[in-house]
Amino acid sequence: MDRVFIGSEAIAAGRLSRHELQRWYRPLFRGIYLSKDTTPTLRDRTTAAWLASGRNGVIAGVAASALHGAEWVDIDVDVELIADNTRTQTGLIVRDETLAADEFIHVGRLPVTTPARTAYDLGRHLPRDGAVTRLDALGRATPFSTEDVLLIAKHHKGARHSRRLRVALPLVDAGAASPKESWLRLRLIDAGLPIPTTQIPVIERGYWPFAWLDMGWEEYRVAVEYDGDQHRKDRRQYVKDERRLRRLAALGWIVIKVINEDDGDDVVRRVTDALRSRGWRPNSG
Known part of the structure; x- marks a missing residue:
């Protein structure tokens, strides 16, 4: 029996009795089951969503981005499905939208929107910051062409939230x-600061960078890096990071570290001050 399955099909095929189904299996969505001994993964829930559509839906949105390799997707995220004759339920969002034949592919046995169509949907259905974050992650996992996304938007002229x-x-x-x-x-x-460049390579000698800066402005030698908790848990990493910062400072870089507890306005002020100290002025680019 498959890991995730349609309960009525298993009973009809004689693989389970109704009593066994209720005793040993849990529903992920209506009529779709997984063993109670198994912790469901996002892939399990995505498969269950597809089965809940009668195997006629196409995985879309954030779940589709995860299938394309995007990171930072929680296992309990709502699964989005482009389908008709399927009802939305807890954990499952069904969108009755037009989908062209070349806008989905198969990942394993699951039909999934292409990276470009996934980007199109994420950009329309999420608020700006959430959309950009998800699109960044999708693009990092599997590059997509902005032109291809806009071509899909042109094909679906008049679709909701295109702006x-x-x-x-x-x-x-x-x-x-x-x-x-x-x-x-x-x-x-x-x-209002200039758009920063991401993943800036810094070479001290030779040809191989000794550092890749999260984001910054090479013209002004100002960089901004988000500092996670790694150094608090790993002394060796902390020492490595400190030595890296000293080498960057010796090369004239101002590196502004940002932590989760920092106030956003204060971060902007610190970065603005650093850029101004290197000659940047508003409207100067």
């Missing part, structure tokens, strides 16, 4: 290595 997509797309940067980096970049852009 959201056009706002989000120019802000996407696959160089973001975490949702916090996406948030930080957007905060700086919204403050």
Whole structure:
């Protein structure tokens, strides 16, 4: 028996009795089951969503981005499905939308929107910051063409929330290595600072970079990095990071570290002051 299955089919085939189904299996969605001894994964829930559509739906949205390799997707995220004759239920969002034949592919046995169509849906159905964060992650996992996304938008002229997509797309940067980096970049852009470059290589000697800066402005030698908890848990990593910062300082870089507890306005002020100290002025680019 498959890990995730349609209960009525298992009973009809004689693989389980109704009593055994109720005793040993849990429903993920209506009529779709998984063993009670198994902790459901996102892949399990995504498969269950597809089965709940009568095997006629196409996985879309955030769950589709995860199937394409995007990170930072929680296992309990709502699964989005493009389908008709399927009801939305807890944990399952069904969208009755037009889907062209070339806008989905198969990942394993699951029909999934293509990266470009996934980007199109994320950009329309999420608020700007959430959309950019998800699009950054999708682009980092599997590059997609902005032109292809806009071509899909043109094909579906008049679709809801297309304006959201056009706002989000120019802000996407696959160089973001975490949702916090996406948030930080957007905060700086919204403050009127120049759009930062991501993943800046720094070479001290030779040909291989000794550092890749999260984001910054090479012209001004100002960088901003989001600092996670790694150094608090790993002394060796902490020492490595400190030595890296000293080498960067020796090369003239100002590196502004940002932690989760920092106030966003204070971060903007610190970065603005650093850029001004290197000659940047508003409207100077």
